[in-house]
Amino acid sequence: MTSAPSRHTARGPLSRMPTWANRNFQLLVSASFISGLGNSGATIAAAYAVIDDGGSATDVGVVAAARTLAMVVFLLIGGAVADRIPRQRVMVAANGLNALSQGLFALTVLTGHPQLWQMAALTAAGGTAQAFFSPASQGLVMTTVDPAHAGKAFSVFRLATNGANIGGAALGGALIAAVGPGWVLAVDAVGFVVAGALRALMSVEEAARAETGGIVRDLREGWREFVSRSWLWGIVVQFSIVNAMTTAGEAVYGPLVARDHLGGAGPWGLALAAGGAGTVAGGLLMMRWRPRRILLTGTLGVFPLALPLVALALALPLWALVLTMLASGVAIEVFGVGWMLALHQEIPEDKMSRVSAYDWLGSIAVMPLGLALAGPAAAAFGRTESLWGSAVLVVALTAAVLVLPDVRRLERANTVPDSGGDDAGHGQAAPLQPAVPLSPQ
Template sequence: MPTIPPHPGPPYPRRFAWASRNFRIQTAATVISGLGNAGAPIATAFAVLDDGGSTTEVGYVTAARLLPTVLLLVLGGALADRMPRHRIMVAANLFSGASQAVLAALVLAGHAQLWHLLLLSAAGGAGYALYSPASGGMIMQAVPEEHAARAFSVFRMGQNASQIGGAALGGALTAAFGPGWVLALDALCFLIAAGLRFFLEPETAPAPSGGGMLRDLREGWREFAARRWLWVVVLQFSVLVACIGAVESVYGPAVAKERLGGAGAWGVAMAAYGVGLVVTGLLMARWRPRRLLLVGNWGVFLFGVPALALAAAVPLPLLIAAMFLSGAGVTVFGVNWMVALRQEIPAEMFSRVAAYDELGSYSLAPIGTALAGPAAVALGLSGALWTCAVACLVLSAAVLLDPQVRRLSRRSTTDAPEPAAEPVPTS
């Protein structure tokens, strides 16, 4: 797989020689936009609840953001493999910042109605669908393959550190001043990130085929479908993401408002999740497990721990511990998954394959969040949480039945100067 050499820049300590200019800019911009993004879901949920809305309406608003993401991700992936990725990211950030600014103004003025929240949340989802495949392709090509695990760990640590600060700040600001100011902060962070990404240099990536958009999409699908380990994990995540989205966006805020003290408590819990992400990132920067997906999936078992804690009505300190463990699991899986994609997917196909990955992973999320409220009515809040927790645990075990998931191995070129030693098993 072709790799892009680091861009020459000012001297850095030898241990950071792999960090190209694009890598540094993209990481900084991701941290800044992440500060706002981490608090925005908390603010949006409490904008609905504080106005007398129900958990069902919170689910509808979350689904309104996810639906355009699902519908437009593949288009975003095809565009990112045909156009300069930095320009797509800048345009998407500006669009998302504008939509959040309008929503913030409506909430602060006390004029936000449910249809405003639905429409502007959908606009944010559309912006993410265009941004995400371009971002993935950019960060993959910003570092050489032999330093992939270290780079992705550092990138995710920065990304996850912003989750800590953003969730804590978002919860505190929502509790102290109301959700409007948190949405305004999110809009500002998007605009700053767009300004930083304006200075990204175009990658010297292989040119896409001249066969048109539909041909590009078909090629990306063939690349995706040819790897069973890839689509098996994506099928797993289609249900996992729906369950986790319902817990974090609907059930968690509802439980916090009911018995934990409100937005501030939920913000602290989400911050603990971010601490788990970051602390484990330090481990993953050095740990290079051989079986990438086998080890990564052990982290997936921790995804359902917050749902278990909320269902069991544990006190806030135990919920904080559960959120920490969940964050640790996300990093263990996420870094190994990024290394696997960087190792196995050709550079010229990456954004399209990544778009199919996200499309499948998020495909059921709008349905899951839209049905979260009715499920809580039908099963009770505790019953709905138990259902999510059991689904996460069962799926985590089921995916290990696939031999490609168990056997896909790190090649010796990854994070090491030696040549590749063995092929990836195909069965």
């Protein structure tokens, strides 16, 4: 548990935020916006750094898989560490490692022809940082605001980060076309430095945690919490495949389809920005809409994730791809809100980071394999056929998870809304990151 946050609202760039948004919350939102702005463009830049150096679809997949593989290796350790020491410190250190890895990645690209192993190793360093950052970040929003404002705080936080995704993807694609991917990676490195500094300025007090029998025992306790809930492990298993398919589409197939049919990095950045715009629209929707069956509603929102894969398979014109990305962005935000509320409603706070680590681990475990096999699958079966297969898997697994009774029945907990104007009607359990690893650092 944390101490009650101050209700003082700081003056500054975000001083127009609601009265419940204190200085810590403003710093948190600012840090996430800055790092998200750079990171969205850098995701595209990494793919085009490989492509511009003559890399194949398999090479693009290997570099993308290196980051996720590092996350898989270190996530459980990251979750145990974040339940032992102040999470804010873990996050600042992770931002520092990301700044270093992205800076070196930019340097190798700008100074010559980087080797594939160099790009993969530096991407893996960023994945290691993410493995410690992600479990630590769970619940941080709720250390900065009163729990009665959880729903509104989460919505504002997501709107800021998703807004950064829109601007970062569009700006990143344009900059890659204008000056090359190296400079976009350099900007991302600077963004992590600034974000880490802002997070270091936060005054977050965390209660001392009781000593346990060691990391292994901690992880066993987290595992028991995880497997005791069918809705939790069922959706995580679902997303282990869904994330692998959608990430392969965006990280490997998307840039190649854009190169062959849409005009390159600029149009692809616009398509990704449309997905970000959809998440903003979804966030605005979820600020007003309070579905009772939070997981049922959220899971129904996963079906549209297949639409961009279908659009890429058909090599539809840019406007059609943009519409499918927009729709998928709205849909995943509907899922994200329901997932966050369910986790914070059902999982004990002192086990949150460990359960989060299992959530993230399960959600991304298959991604390295999916990314690494995307190129070989396209060579063996054809890029179009591989995209169709990915879309079918997304739909089939989402339908399958609806068989679980708890997914269909879990309801939003009864809460007492606060009487203030900003959040009237929006008091609810504190939210957590969704299984979909979308949020930037």
